[in-house]
Amino acid sequence: MPLKFPSFRSRREEYPERLWTRCPSCEEQLFNKQLEKAMSVCPTCGHHFRLPAPVRLSQLLDEGTFMERDPGLISEDPLAFVDQKAYPDRIAAAQLATGLRDAVIWGIGQIEGQRVAVVVMDFGFMGGSMGAVVGEKVARAAEGALAERVPLVVVSASGGARMQEGTLALMQLAKTMAALERLRAAHVPYLSVLSDPTTGGVFASYAVMGDVNLAEPNALIGFAGARVGAGTIGQELPPGFQRSEFLFRHGFIDRVVQRPDLRRELAQLLRYLSPEAPEAARG
Amino acid sequence: MVDRIRNLGRDGGRGDDREGKERDDQSTAAAPDPKAAVWARVQLARNLRRPRTLELVAEMADEFIELHGDRLFGDDEAIVAGLATIDGHRVAVIGQQKGADTEENVRRNFGMPHPEGYRKAMRVMELAERSGLPVVTFVDVPGAHPGPESEERGIAEAIARSVGLMTRLRTPIVTVITGEGGSGGALAIAVGDVVLALENAVYSVISPEGCASILWRTTDEAASAALAMRMTAADQLQLGVVDEVIAEPAEGAHTDPAGTARRLRTVIVRELDRLVAVPIDLLVDARYRRYRSLGAFTELPGVTPTPPIASRPGLADRLRSLLEAGQRAIPAPLPVGRRDEPPAREDS
Numbered sequence: 287m288p289l290k291f292p293s294f295r296s297r298r299e300e301y302p303e304r305l306w307t308r309c310p311s312c313e314e315q316l317f318n319k320q321l322e323k324a325m326s327v328c329p330t331c332g333h334h335f336r337l338p339a340p341v342r343l344s345q346l347l348d349e350g351t352f353m354e355r356d357p358g359l360i361s362e363d364p365l366a367f368v369d370q371k372a373y374p375d376r377i378a379a380a381q382l383a384t385g386l387r388d389a390v391i392w393g394i395g396q397i398e399g400q401r402v403a404v405v406v407m408d409f410g411f412m413g414g415s416m417g418a419v420v421g422e423k424v425a426r427a428a429e430g431a432l433a434e435r436v437p438l439v440v441v442s443a444s445g446g447a448r449m450q451e452g453t454l455a456l457m458q459l460a461k462t463m464a465a466l467e468r469l470r471a472a473h474v475p476y477l478s479v480l481s482d483p484t485t486g487g488v489f490a491s492y493a494v495m496g497d498v499n500l501a502e503p504n505a506l507i508g509f510a511g512a513r514v515g516a517g518t519i520g521q522e523l524p525p526g527f528q529r530s531e532f533l534f535r536h537g538f539i540d541r542v543v544q545r546p547d548l549r550r551e552l553a554q555l556l557r558y559l560s561p562e563a564p565e566a567a568r569g
Numbered sequence: 570m571v572d573r574i575r576n577l578g579r580d581g582g583r584g585d586d587r588e589g590k591e592r593d594d595q596s597t598a599a600a601p602d603p604k605a606a607v608w609a610r611v612q613l614a615r616n617l618r619r620p621r622t623l624e625l626v627a628e629m630a631d632e633f634i635e636l637h638g639d640r641l642f643g644d645d646e647a648i649v650a651g652l653a654t655i656d657g658h659r660v661a662v663i664g665q666q667k668g669a670d671t672e673e674n675v676r677r678n679f680g681m682p683h684p685e686g687y688r689k690a691m692r693v694m695e696l697a698e699r700s701g702l703p704v705v706t707f708v709d710v711p712g713a714h715p716g717p718e719s720e721e722r723g724i725a726e727a728i729a730r731s732v733g734l735m736t737r738l739r740t741p742i743v744t745v746i747t748g749e750g751g752s753g754g755a756l757a758i759a760v761g762d763v764v765l766a767l768e769n770a771v772y773s774v775i776s777p778e779g780c781a782s783i784l785w786r787t788t789d790e791a792a793s794a795a796l797a798m799r800m801t802a803a804d805q806l807q808l809g810v811v812d813e814v815i816a817e818p819a820e821g822a823h824t825d826p827a828g829t830a831r832r833l834r835t836v837i838v839r840e841l842d843r844l845v846a847v848p849i850d851l852l853v854d855a856r857y858r859r860y861r862s863l864g865a866f867t868e869l870p871g872v873t874p875t876p877p878i879a880s881r882p883g884l885a886d887r888l889r890s891l892l893e894a895g896q897r898a899i900p901a902p903l904p905v906g907r908r909d910e911p912p913a914r915e916d917s
Contacts, residue, residue: 368797460860
């Protein structure tokens with residue numbers, strides 16, 4: 287990360303949580319306002335912090351262009367699922383903690399003046415897990431993109447399918463893929479951005495299937511949890527296993543993109559792939 | 570999954586027999602413990618002597634020609650595919666194949682496919698589409714292989730692509746969950762116009778052991794997880810994931826493979842008769858709607874959209890700790906400067 291900021295290696299003894307955040311990668315104490323300005327990328331080591339969905343939207347879209355669609359979708363509890371805690375209680379807690387209704391927001395917005403259907407996931411809401419609401423919103427986004435013939439951009443951050451909805455959550459893989467196949471057949475482009483983490487059923491459905499796949503640096507991306515893999519096989523895992531660069535090396539990611547460059551790279555790609563590809567938009 | 574594989578290797582077939590008897594005892598008992606009853610079914614679904622794809626096909630088809638290889642990397646013996654004639658219907662058959670003994674299980678990787686298995690399946694599905702053959706799939710898989718080679722060769726991509734292909738394949742698809750329907754590794758060949766399940770089959774989004782280790786933090790609660798996920802065939806029928814449950818012969822499929830195949834064959838042939846008569850456009854549309862409508866949610870009317878920037882961009886963790894501290898009302902949207910622009914870079 288060539289970003290250069292003043293070092294915050296101060297002599298302070300205490301770092302109040304409201305003002306400072308410790309980087310989990312380099313352990314540097316970071317002043318929150320500075321971290322915010324750096325798009326939640328550690329100025330010292332380049333660690334990409336996870337982003338709440340509204341923040342991601344504000345980083346990617348032209349200011350004031352985002353119009354949310356289907357904001358009223360909320361999960362039901364079709365299995366009456368209870369583990370240590372009842373599923374509705376988990377949802378309520380997640381809603382309170384994030385201010386979101388489920389782990390995803392979708393709507394129409396613009397990236398450098400180009401209209402897109404955009405889906406952003408939020409790992410803070412039950413691990414970004416995909417239940418019926420996430421599946422439905424992704425499918426509606428794909429159908430919306432198809433109806434309006436605007437490109438689809440999905441930013442994934444998810445631990446996978448939501449266990450509390452059982453096989454109905456698994457069926458969201460089929461639901462989202464069905465909608466994406468129609469989008470692809472109609473030659474409407476789909477850009478997938480994989481952020482930390484993108485695993486399980488989300489990776490094994492829409493996240494991996496972009497016409498172009500971009501990933502943030504060092505994001506955990508994989509199908510099976512790393513511990514499952516290691517435990518099962520009892521063999522040593524390759525270095526950087528299930529990280530963006532590993533996926534890049536094996537041919538499943540087109541480009542590993544630093545967060546400050548993401549918006550520009552998306553806009554650049556859209557200028558080639560947008561169905562209209564208007565001359566005016568070309569720089 | 571870890572425990573499952575270990576159990577498969579260690580127990581041989583004997584442990585499952587014991588479980589099978591337990592299950593029978595419980596089914597005759599007056600008030601069976603629901604958790605134990607579900608777990609007994611999981612054990613039945615995993616029974617090592619349960620009939621597999623090749624066995625079922627041999628019983629129900631007049632002819633079967635196996636096809637091998639994905640044309641990209643290799644031939645994955647955890648998935649078998651080929652062409653078969655079932656009561657006059659020429660079809661393509663695809664299914665997972667667990668081994669009958671340890672040696673075969675090593676060869677077939679305990680029925681856990683690598684990406685090339687799913688790519689072989691896709692290749693045969695596309696062949697079926699071009700040749701106007703319906704597709705019949707048999708699903709019995711603990712899960713897709715979770716190791717590094719699997720990830721390196723793109724297990725997620727193979728599953729996603731196969732699921733996508735099946736949602737639009739222009740030929741009828743009949744799917745049968747015959748044993749374990751283990752998550753994405755199952756769904757990858759289980760998207761159909763009609764989804765059938767054998768009585769003692771199970772279908773779940775994650776293995777009960779995996780679910781328990783995450784939500785209960787111990788695999789000892791696998792039975793609780795199995796119950797909570799409602800993974801039995803009967804539950805799946807109620808949820809609409811499965812369309813019809815086929816009764817197994819008295820003691821379970823493993824006690825009468827031929828009888829199981831006969832029952833299965835009757836239903837498969839009936840469904841093939843029905844599906845081949847439907848114009849293909851209608852069929853593919855109905856399949857789209859089937860999967861499009863699965864999942865339960867509520868749509869609240871008149872909800873105000875999330876404002877473009879809901880709160881100051883801080884760290885998720887920090888934000889949450891703030892909110893949980895009861896300061897939910899405080900974070901009013903801060904004036905947003907040119908936050909959408911990348912910070913100036915000295916090298917640009």
